[in-house]
Amino acid sequence: xxxxxxxxxxxxxxxxxxxxxxxxxxxxxxxxxxxxxxxxxxxxxxxxxxxxxxxxxxxxxxxxxxxxxxxxxxxxxxxxxxxxxxxxxxxxxxxxxxxxxxxxxxxxxxxxxxxxxxxxxxxxxxxxxxxxxxxxxxxxxxxxxxxxxxxxxxxxxxxxxxxxxxxxxxxxxxxxxxxxxxxxxxxxxxxxxxxxxxxxxxxxxxxxxxxxxxxxxxxxxxxxxxxxxxxxxxxxxxxxxxxxxxxxxxxxxxxxxxxxxxxxxxxxxxxxxxxxxxxxxxxxxxxxxxxxxxxxxxxxxxxxxxxxxxxxxxxxxxxxxxxxxxxxxxxxxxxxxxxxxxxxxxxxxxxxxxxxxxxxxxxxxxxxxxxxxxxxxxxxxxxxxxxxxxxxxxxxxxxxxxxxxxxxxxxxxxxxxxxxxxxxxxxxxxxxxxxxxxxxxxxxxxxxxxxxxxxxxxxxxxxxxxxxxxxxxxxxxxxxxxxxxxxxxxxxxxxxxxxxxxxxxxxxxxxxxxxxxxxxxxxxxxxxxxxxxxxxxxxxxxxxxxxxxxxxxxxxxxxxxxxxxxxxxxxxxxxxxxxxxxxxxxxxxxxxxxxxxxxxxxxxxxxxxxxxxxxxxxxxxxxxxxxxxxxxxxxxxxxxxxxxxxxxxxxxxxxxxxxxxxxxxxxxxxxxxxxxxxxxxxxxxxxxxxxxxxxxx
Numbered sequence: 001x002x003x004x005x006x007x008x009x010x011x012x013x014x015x016x017x018x019x020x021x022x023x024x025x026x027x028x029x030x031x032x033x034x035x036x037x038x039x040x041x042x043x044x045x046x047x048x049x050x051x052x053x054x055x056x057x058x059x060x061x062x063x064x065x066x067x068x069x070x071x072x073x074x075x076x077x078x079x080x081x082x083x084x085x086x087x088x089x090x091x092x093x094x095x096x097x098x099x100x101x102x103x104x105x106x107x108x109x110x111x112x113x114x115x116x117x118x119x120x121x122x123x124x125x126x127x128x129x130x131x132x133x134x135x136x137x138x139x140x141x142x143x144x145x146x147x148x149x150x151x152x153x154x155x156x157x158x159x160x161x162x163x164x165x166x167x168x169x170x171x172x173x174x175x176x177x178x179x180x181x182x183x184x185x186x187x188x189x190x191x192x193x194x195x196x197x198x199x200x201x202x203x204x205x206x207x208x209x210x211x212x213x214x215x216x217x218x219x220x221x222x223x224x225x226x227x228x229x230x231x232x233x234x235x236x237x238x239x240x241x242x243x244x245x246x247x248x249x250x251x252x253x254x255x256x257x258x259x260x261x262x263x264x265x266x267x268x269x270x271x272x273x274x275x276x277x278x279x280x281x282x283x284x285x286x287x288x289x290x291x292x293x294x295x296x297x298x299x300x301x302x303x304x305x306x307x308x309x310x311x312x313x314x315x316x317x318x319x320x321x322x323x324x325x326x327x328x329x330x331x332x333x334x335x336x337x338x339x340x341x342x343x344x345x346x347x348x349x350x351x352x353x354x355x356x357x358x359x360x361x362x363x364x365x366x367x368x369x370x371x372x373x374x375x376x377x378x379x380x381x382x383x384x385x386x387x388x389x390x391x392x393x394x395x396x397x398x399x400x401x402x403x404x405x406x407x408x409x410x411x412x413x414x415x416x417x418x419x420x421x422x423x424x425x426x427x428x429x430x431x432x433x434x435x436x437x438x439x440x441x442x443x444x445x446x447x448x449x450x451x452x453x454x455x456x457x458x459x460x461x462x463x464x465x466x467x468x469x470x471x472x473x474x475x476x477x478x479x480x481x482x483x484x485x486x487x488x489x490x491x492x493x494x495x496x497x498x499x500x501x502x503x504x505x506x507x508x509x510x511x512x513x514x515x516x517x518x519x520x521x522x523x524x525x526x527x528x529x530x531x532x533x534x535x536x537x538x539x540x541x542x543x544x545x546x547x548x549x550x551x552x553x554x555x556x557x558x559x560x561x562x563x564x565x566x567x568x569x570x571x572x573x574x575x576x577x578x579x580x581x582x583x584x585x586x587x588x589x590x591x592x593x594x595x596x597x598x599x600x601x602x603x604x605x606x607x608x609x610x611x612x613x614x615x616x617x618x619x620x621x622x623x624x625x626x627x628x629x630x631x632x633x634x635x636x637x638x639x640x641x642x643x644x645x646x647x648x649x650x651x652x653x654x655x656x657x658x659x660x661x662x663x664x665x666x667x668x669x670x671x672x673x674x675x676x677x678x679x680x681x682x683x684x685x686x687x688x689x690x691x692x693x694x695x696x697x
Contacts, residue, residue: 162675164665173682183233207681238594248641251449268305282472294651301654304614307599308638314591317580318568342540356557356566369503383485383512434489574632592645610689618657619664
C-alpha cells in the first residue's frame with residue numbers, strides 16, 4: 001500500500017425491518033486526522049448502491065458539529081445525497097454519544113461508504129486490524145462483492161507489488177528520481193489543489209515516487225516561467241475570448257514560445273505542429289481555420305504534451321430579489337462582465353451591485369502589473385477596450401465604433417466621437433497608439449500573447465488608427481482589441497519616464513474612460529466603483545455603484561448572497577452551488593465552461609521526452625473520478641485544451657486515454673522501463689527516448 005492513500009472504508013447496514021441506517025465513521029489515529037485551521041475543510045463522501053446501476057453518488061459536507069474520530073473531535077454537519085427522485089440519504093448534524101449518525105433512506109440496501117479526505121492520510125492512521133479484518137483482506141472482500149471503489153494510489157510508489165515486468169538485472173537500471181507534484185494552495189484554488197492530490201496518487205500507481213509541494217501564487221508563476229517543475233497542476237481559464245482558441249493552441253504550444261518567459265511552459269516542439277497552428281492563426285476563412293484547429297487538437301491528443309484532466313462547468317449564482325433579468329455570458333465569467341450587467345434590472349430601486357469573490361487581486365490596481373484574468377476583467381470596468389464581446393462571444397463596438405480590414409495584416413479602427421476620460425480629457429487616436437506601443441515596449445508578461453501580433457500603428461486622424469500586424473492574425477479584433485484596454489497618455493507617459501517600469505507606480509492614477517470610475521480600494525477587503533454618467537453605456541446600467549468585495553471563504557459569500565449583502569458570485573464549488581440552488585431568491589446556473597485543466601510536464605526532460613511515457617501517465621489518471629469527486633458531475637473529461645462548450649472548434653474525434661493501468665504498464669515496458677520487486681519504476685541506465693513525436697496521419 002502506498003503511504004499516501006487517504007481512504008477509509010466502512011459499512012452502514014440497514015436493518016431489514018427498518019427504514020433507518022446507522023453509519024459509523026471510524027479511524028484509529030495517533031496523530032491529528034483532520035486539521036480545523038482556516039479555511040474550513042470539506043470531506044467528500046462517495047456512496048455506491050450496487051442495486052442502482054453500480055453508480056457512485058457523490059456528496060460533500062463541511063465542518064459543523066463535533067464528532068469523535070480516532071479519539072479526536074472532528075467537526076461535521078448535514079449530508080444529503082440523491083440518485084434521481086427515488087432515493088435520498090441524509091445525515092443529521094447531531095451525533096450519538098459514540099459518534100454515530102442516524103440516517104434514513106428510501107431503499108433497503110446496504111450502502112458502503114468511502115471517505116476521501118484531500119488533506120489527510122487515513123490509511124496510515126488505521127490500525128493493521130480493522131473490525132477484525134486485515135486491511136488487505138477487507139479490500140479484497142469488498143471488491144469481490146462489487147461494493148468498493150478502486151482505491152487510487154494504493155499500489156505503486158515503491159511500496160507495493162510491481163505492476164509490470166521486474167528487471168532481470170537491476171544493475172542495468174536506476175530508479176526514476178523522485179518527482180515533485182506542485183500546485184497552489186487550497187485557499188488559492190481548491191480545484192487545482194485537489195486535482196493535484198488525486199493525480200499524484202493515481203500516477204503513483206505506476207511505481208513513480210513523488211512528493212507534494214504547495215506553493216503561493218508568486219512561486220507558482222516563477223516555477224512555470226523558469227520551467228522548474230516535474231508535475232505542475234495548471235489550467236487555461238475560460239474567458240469568453242477563448243472561444244477563439246489562439247492562446248490555448250498557438251501561444252501555449254508553438255515552439256516560438258518554448259523559451260523562458262514564453263507561454264509554451266511544457267517545452268513541446270514540433271515543426272509539423274508549428275506549421276499547422278500558424279495556418280490556424282493566419283487563415284481568414286473560418287471553415288479552413290476550424291480544420292487547422294482540429295488538426296492541432298489531434299496532434300496534441302496523440303503526443304500528450306500535457307496530461308489533460310477536466311473541463312469544469314462555471315458555477316455561478318445571483319440574488320434575484322435585488323436584480324432580475326440575469327443573462328449569462330458564455331464561459332467562466334457568466335455575470336462578471338459589462339454586457340450581463342447592462343441587462344439586469346433593479347428591484348425596488350436597488351442601486352448597488354456587490355460581487356462576492358475570494359480573489360484578492362494582489363497586483364491591483366496598476367494596469368501595467370496585471371497578472372491574471374480577474375484583475376484584467378476589473379480593469380475593463382475603468383478602462384474601455386476598443387471592442388467588447390457580447391453574451392455569445394462576438395465582438396461589438398466599445399471605444400471603437402467601427403473597424404475595417406484593409407488587407408490581412410492591416411486594420412483601420414475608428415473611435416467613437418466625443419469620448420472622454422473621467423477627468424474630461426478627450427480619448428484620441430494618440431491614446432490608442434500610446435497604449436499599444438507602451439505595452440509592446442515596456443512589456444506586460446500576462447498580455448504577451450495579446451500584444452505579440454502587433455507590429456506598429458499609424459495615426460490617420462484624431463479618431464482613426466491603422467494597425468499593422470507582423471503576421472496575419474484573424475483573431476486580432478476578438479482577442480487583442482478586447483483584452484487590451486486604452487489608458488490615457490497624459491497620465492501614463494510621465495510614469496513611463498519616472499519609473500524603470502510603469503508597474504512600479506504603487507498608487508497609480510486610475511483615470512480611464514470606462515463605464516465605472518475607480519473610487520476606493522481597501523486591499524484584501526473591497527474595491528468600489530461608481531457609474532460614469534457620461535459613458536455611452538450609462539443609461540443601460542440600472543445601478544449606480546459596483547463593489548468588488550473580497551471574502552475569506554466561499555461559505556461566507558453564500559451566506560451573504562442569501563441575505564442580500566452579495567448580489568452575485570462565481571468560482572463556486574459544487575456543494576455551495578447546490579446550497580444556492582435550493583435557496584429562494586437566488587438564481588444558480590451551471591454555465592458550460594471553457595476552462596481546461598491539466599498536469600503540465602516538461603517534455604524536454606528525462607523520461608517525459610518519450611511520448612509513450614506521457615501516454616502511460618495519461619492512462620493512469622482517472623478523469624471521471626475527478627469529475628465525480630471534485631466537480632460532483634459538473635464538468636467534462638478533457639481530451640485537449642479546447643472544451644466541448646466551444647462547439648465551433650472542439651474536436652472530439654481524437655486519441656483518448658481512458659483509465660487503463662494495464663495499457664499504461666504496456667507502454668512503459670515498450671519504452672524500456674521495468675520495476676523492482678517493491679513496485680518502484682526503473683529506467684535503463686543511459687536511457688534515451690525512441691518515440692519523441694508521433695506525426696499526424
